[in-house]
Amino acid sequence: MPGTSVDRRLLLGTTAAAALGGMLTGFGTGKLSAPAPAATANPQGYRPFYGKYQSGILDGQQAHAVFAGWDLHWREGSKKEQLRAVLQMITDDAARLASGRGVLADTEPEMAQPGGELTLTVGLGQSLLDVAGRGQIGTLPRFAGDQLDEQYGQCDLLIQFCAQEQTVLHHAVRAVSKNLRGLGARRFAQTGFINPGGRGFRNLFGQLDGINNPGGELRESAVFGQPGWIENGTTLALRRFEMDLDGWDEVDGAGRDHALGRRQSDGAPLSGASVDDPVDLAAANELGLPAIAANAHVALAKPASADETMHRRGYNFDGAASGLLFASYQRDPATSFIPVQHRLAAADALNTWLKPVGSGLYAILPGVREGGYLGEALLGQV
Amino acid sequence: MNFRKTTALALGLGLLLTGCAQSADGQQPAPAAEQKTAGQAEALATSETWAKAAESGMSAAFGILHNNSGTPIALRKISNAQGDQIQIHEMRGTGDGMTMAQLEGDLVIEPGKDAVLAPGGHHLMFMDLQESLVAAQTARLKLEFADGSSTEVDFPIRNFDGANESYDEHAGDAHAGH
Numbered sequence: 016m017p018g019t020s021v022d023r024r025l026l027l028g029t030t031a032a033a034a035l036g037g038m039l040t041g042f043g044t045g046k047l048s049a050p051a052p053a054a055t056a057n058p059q060g061y062r063p064f065y066g067k068y069q070s071g072i073l074d075g076q077q078a079h080a081v082f083a084g085w086d087l088h089w090r091e092g093s094k095k096e097q098l099r100a101v102l103q104m105i106t107d108d109a110a111r112l113a114s115g116r117g118v119l120a121d122t123e124p125e126m127a128q129p130g131g132e133l134t135l136t137v138g139l140g141q142s143l144l145d146v147a148g149r150g151q152i153g154t155l156p157r158f159a160g161d162q163l164d165e166q167y168g169q170c171d172l173l174i175q176f177c178a179q180e181q182t183v184l185h186h187a188v189r190a191v192s193k194n195l196r197g198l199g200a201r202r203f204a205q206t207g208f209i210n211p212g213g214r215g216f217r218n219l220f221g222q223l224d225g226i227n228n229p230g231g232e233l234r235e236s237a238v239f240g241q242p243g244w245i246e247n248g249t250t251l252a253l254r255r256f257e258m259d260l261d262g263w264d265e266v267d268g269a270g271r272d273h274a275l276g277r278r279q280s281d282g283a284p285l286s287g288a289s290v291d292d293p294v295d296l297a298a299a300n301e302l303g304l305p306a307i308a309a310n311a312h313v314a315l316a317k318p319a320s321a322d323e324t325m326h327r328r329g330y331n332f333d334g335a336a337s338g339l340l341f342a343s344y345q346r347d348p349a350t351s352f353i354p355v356q357h358r359l360a361a362a363d364a365l366n367t368w369l370k371p372v373g374s375g376l377y378a379i380l381p382g383v384r385e386g387g388y389l390g391e392a393l394l395g396q397v
Numbered sequence: 398m399n400f401r402k403t404t405a406l407a408l409g410l411g412l413l414l415t416g417c418a419q420s421a422d423g424q425q426p427a428p429a430a431e432q433k434t435a436g437q438a439e440a441l442a443t444s445e446t447w448a449k450a451a452e453s454g455m456s457a458a459f460g461i462l463h464n465n466s467g468t469p470i471a472l473r474k475i476s477n478a479q480g481d482q483i484q485i486h487e488m489r490g491t492g493d494g495m496t497m498a499q500l501e502g503d504l505v506i507e508p509g510k511d512a513v514l515a516p517g518g519h520h521l522m523f524m525d526l527q528e529s530l531v532a533a534q535t536a537r538l539k540l541e542f543a544d545g546s547s548t549e550v551d552f553p554i555r556n557f558d559g560a561n562e563s564y565d566e567h568a569g570d571a572h573a574g575h
Contacts, residue, residue: 090531100533104553119447120459120555196556197450197532 060130071134084170085199126186138377158360167373207330223282243346247381255373274364276311436546440466471503471543
């Protein structure tokens with residue numbers, strides 16, 4: 016009776032609060048959702064680099080990503096001036112790569128083409144905000160069930176590289192890493208992949224992830240609305256969840272849907288019939304029981320208020336372990352990501368098959384105008 | 398040529414982006430606009446300029462120097478605020494046998510043409526750095542032309558493992574000590 020054992024496991028998972036934390040799939044109400052926006056690349060395959068906001072946030076997800084983190088080294092003299100120099104260099108690198116050109120001193124500039132909708136999105140840990148002397152985002156707390164590996168921990172500098180194609184992506188990561196050699200030590204380069212669709216992507220549990228991401232103005236408001244840490248900037252919560260796919264194999268369809276609160280097949284909430292139906296926690300099934308269990312992932316992930324809304328832009332990973340690189344953008348993690356993640360870490364039915372090993376929070380810099388540099392608003396005029 | 402004027406040039410993107418960079422000592426911010434004196438220097442447009450990071454000893458600077466005028470311009474002397482000895486070098490020979498040596502005479506750029514300074518080709522050579530060239534910072538060099546005009550050009554400093562060409566020990570007299 017595999018179904019019986021699964022149900023017991025789910026119940027035990029709840030009561031034991033074996034809480035490993037996770038926030039994998041859709042939350043929010045149906046009316047907040049919208050299909051992902053069409054890619055904003057020009058016909059040559061380039062997404063805009065200059066603008067009010069950095070690219071790689073509100074725009075549609077590319078198929079491939081690398082989240083790379085560095086800890087900076089400091090020479091004698093002003094740390095703030097050294098940070099400014101690093102950000103000026105990264106700005107130049109990103110502007111070139113995003114338009115299909117090699118960086119300065121590039122030995123393989125040919126690899127920057129074709130464009131592949133490459134975006135680089137740059138964020139700073141609180142440590143670098145402290146160097147700049149402006150900005151307060153703090154760091155992520157420890158969540159129940161965290162089994163963090165230092166190699167995936169909080170860094171000084173985080174760059175999200177995304178592209179539709181892996182060669183151009185690899186070149187961009189390598190070119191920027193070469194330029195940062197000696198200026199910092201790269202802690203990690205976490206590679207991810209998805210098959211982008213109109214309604215999110217399939218994570219490695221087989222679930223549709225990102226169904227209820229906010230769209231349009233709601234997305235912009237959740238990510239860049241005020242109050243935030245800086246105008247036109249936002250924050251990125253980056254978490255690495257390993258998935259126990261062998262254990263997940265043992266769970267039948269009903270058990271999977273029960274743990275998620277949505278049908279794996281089409282993403283419809285168990286309280287409704289279609290993917291666009293709202294997550295209704297009051298709905299009852301034919302037995303008079305809640306259609307969506309109280310410890311189902313979507314029940315806990317559902318924003319308790321508009322302030323809890325965030326925009327998820329995660330990626331699958333594989334290798335020695337498989338799982339999800341959870342990446343969410345939100346104007347204020349203290350009112351959104353952190354309380355939601357605490358709820359999930361305490362009770363999410365999916366925690367049974369999740370192991371959080373990486374965690375970090377980054378201040379995503381405002382966009383840059385031509386002739387300016389990333390972080391200029393933070394570091395001020397020379 | 399005893400008057401000076403400031404010209405905000407429409408330079409290459411790379412220079413614009415580093416327009417607020419500090420000078421090579423890492424402390425003193427520098428204005429974005431280059432200082433040019435009238436003459437051949439006015440005809441110079443630079444792009445893709447960069448210098449190789451080095452803690453000490455020798456290093457090199459590269460880029461594209463374009464002559465916007467209808468007459469040849471002749472680059473004669475390179476200097477910087479640190480007082481480094483900086484030479485214009487050329488590569489001699491081919492393949493693995495290439496060596497570099499100081500260019501004899503000026504680097505002449507014909508009307509409308511580029512002088513391409515690149516690893517393995519012509520380059521500007523720092524002979525013995527007084528201060529480190531630190532990656533991500535910017536080296537500002539003064540380029541003087543045969544008519545006495547001059548201009549300052551920023552060279553963003555980048556890591557580079559190449560540009561380790563060997564010297565022609567018998568060419569010129571400028572390589573003593575190496």
